[in-house]
Amino acid sequence: MKLNVLLSILMGASAALAQQPDQPPNVRHVIGLESVKLNANGHLTIQNGVMQFTTKKTEAKVPASSIEEVFVGTEMTQSGGTAGKVVKTAAIAAPFGSGKALTLLMRTKVDILTVVFRGADGGVHGAIFALQKGQAEPTRTQLVAAGAHTSAPQTELKDRTKP
16 A cells, blocks of 8 residues: 555656756856846746846847857866855865865766857847756757857858867
8 A cells, every 4th residue: 555655656746857848057147238137047948049147036138130149168176165165164274185085075076158149228238157077068059040150160160169
């Protein structure tokens, strides 16, 4: 009897998860969008010729046709947020340099997406986003397909971003 109840709960949970729409991956807005705070986390979507960054409180839209350049790169960052900073500080104080190995384990690679665009006032603006590793190149491809302009071919950018 208990096994049947457990199986029905698991099947219900898997069905509920299967019905949820695909959420865009989490992206960190480093700087550049006026209505969005620095280092805000949110979702970056490209639909109907518009790049949209949405957080819990705000959203910013940039028409793909106003995007003049899209750059892709990678960067090493410290993971763990505030707790990671505390652990790193404690690791530095560890005797005989033993904490340095811990700080190496807390580093992660992220993709950087830089978008240069013309605002409604005609001025040149730029926005920088940090994405999960492997997400910047598909996002760049989506932007170009939606109407963004870029001067460098995609393969050239790929070669330039590899260490």
